[in-house]
Amino acid sequence: MxxxxxxxxxxxxxxxxxxxxxxxxxxxxxxxxxxxxxxxxxxxxxxxxxxxxxxxFTLVNNANQLYDNWGDLLGTSDHVHEAADLGASGTGGMALEKLPKVRQVFKPGKGPGMREEGGVLVTQLRGRVSGVQAEVNVWLPPQYRDPAYRDHRFPVVEVLPGYPGSSKAWFGTMDAPQQLAPLMRSGQIEPFIIVSPRTTLLPGVDTGCANIPGKVNADSWLSIDVPKMVMDNFRAQAAPDGWAVAGYSAGAHCAAKLAVAHPDRYRAAVSMSGYNDPVAVPNSLAAKTPALRAANNPYLLLKEAGVPPRVALYFSGQPRDGYEAAMAIDRAAKPPTTVDVVFIPRSAGGHTMALWKPQVVPAFRWLTEVMGTRHQVGTGPGTTPPVPSTAGSRPAELASGTASRATAARRP
Incomplete structure (x- = not known):
């Protein structure tokens, strides 16, 4: 059962x-x-x-989608069949462009929100590079099946849950398709493909989205295997310009780290209530040694980068829950890196799904602004519907009620 x-x-x-x-x-x-x-x-x-x-417990778990199955709850779910040393690039020296195409079989997803707005497709992917075998969920925007778009390639957002967290959370508790589909149809938000891979790969521990030889290659799973599979099976834009990554809590940390570490794979990242130092999660594998902590800290990666990465970063957070970490990255960033920080007052709620769910639409509005796809405007095949102008609006505005970075800076 x-x-x-x-x-x-x-x-x-x-x-x-x-x-x-x-x-x-x-x-x-x-x-x-x-x-x-x-x-x-x-x-x-x-x-x-x-x-x-x-x-x-079941009601809370269903509402927040913390544990997806009995294996996750009991700590018996292991999705790593190999964890080779892949080196600094995370590729193990493989020529990724020469790898054969990944052809997958997809089935309709089951569970809360998985059948809304066209439904979510799910497949079991065996990562050729990472050695991870786990599910990947894919939601296609309303325009994807429109004959007028048969030659169009769509931008992609890879969405990540917190820890513990289910790969279904963005479709269930966060209600991303229900919130975004009407705005995509009206042209207010770019029609993104939304991809949610499993991030709980080992029993009882947070991988920190890190590559750790002998343990797990979570970074390569998320930034190489999953994107390649999506681009091989769907009309998805190529990386990095067509790809972004978003997350909340531990997933927010991963999103910022992946984008800063791999500007050749992602153009933008959204971080909701994230942190920089992996030690924020007591059982994070990325916090086990000083070297791992430094290698998976987006603030240090950005500060010590020889060449600032060409990425756009969006952070939202409350005092002592993401805001200070975001401001640290903002101070460390240099062009062409861009940073937008959203201050969320304590009155908006705490570190829960109720805080993050209202941020889905503003975050995707921001992604629409920075992903650079608006030039594809028109009505014929391979084009994107005109997007109404948002001149004068604040991309930092959230449904929960927030202040922008400039307003927050004036606070006592």
Whole structure:
């Protein structure tokens, strides 16, 4: 029975009802010695508490999509079949352009939000470079199946959850397709392909999206294997100009790190409530040694870069939850790197999905601005619908109510 499935949830609801009825019916009818009666009543109480806790956990898990299956919850899910030393480039010396095309079979996705707005396609990808084998979810924009766009290639946003987190979270709890599809149809937001790969690759630990020989090649999985598969199977634009990466919490850290480390693979990144130092997550593999911490800290990577990367970075955060890390990167950035920082007041909520969900539309508006695809305006095949002008608007404006970086700087 699936951890996130409706049958499991209904079973827990039924068990909770039974746990309430049992004491009402049997409490005074218990027979036998006092010790036996006491033990029976204690068992009924424990049963009631256990089912109640299980139901609350399931509701919270379903709402936030923290654990996708029993393997993730119990720490038995291992998606790494090989973790070779791939070197600084993460390619292991392979000529990526010479690798054979990756042809995948896709099935309709199941779960919350996976069938909305055209539905999500899911495939099991065995990464040739990374040695990772896991699911990748792909959502196609409304225009993708329009005959007028049969020759058009679409920009891509790779979206990452926090830790723990499900690869389905952006389609379920975050409601990205439901929020974005109407705006894509009206031309207000670029029709992006949205790709969400699994990021929980080893049991009980956060990989930090790092390459760690002998352990995991999470960086190469996300920045090489997944993009290649998408470009080989869909009408996706080529990297780096057609690719961006976005995430919240631990996924936000990954998004910033991947874009700064690989400007040849990504043009832009969105980081919601992220951090720079991997040590922010106690069980992060990227925080195990000083060398790994430095190699996976986007602030240090940007500060020490010999040539500033040509990437656009968008950060949103609250005090002591992403904002200070974002400002540090802003101070370290030099052209052609660009940084936009959004200050979110504490009144908007804490480190939860309720804070990040309203930021989906503003973040994709920003991506529409910086991805450089607006020049493809027209009505014929291979073109993008005209996008209404947003002159005078603030790309930092969020549905939850925020202040821009300039406004935040004036705060006492």
């Amino acid at each position: 699936s951890l996130t499935g409706t049958p499991f949830l209904y079973t827990l609801v039924a068990l909770c009802l039974v746990a309430v009825v049992l004491p009402l019916v049997l409490w005074s009818r218990m027979r036998g010695p006092r010790l036996v009666r006491a033990a029976g009543r204690v068992l009924m109480l424990l049963f009631a508490q256990t089912t109640a806790v299980a139901l609350v």
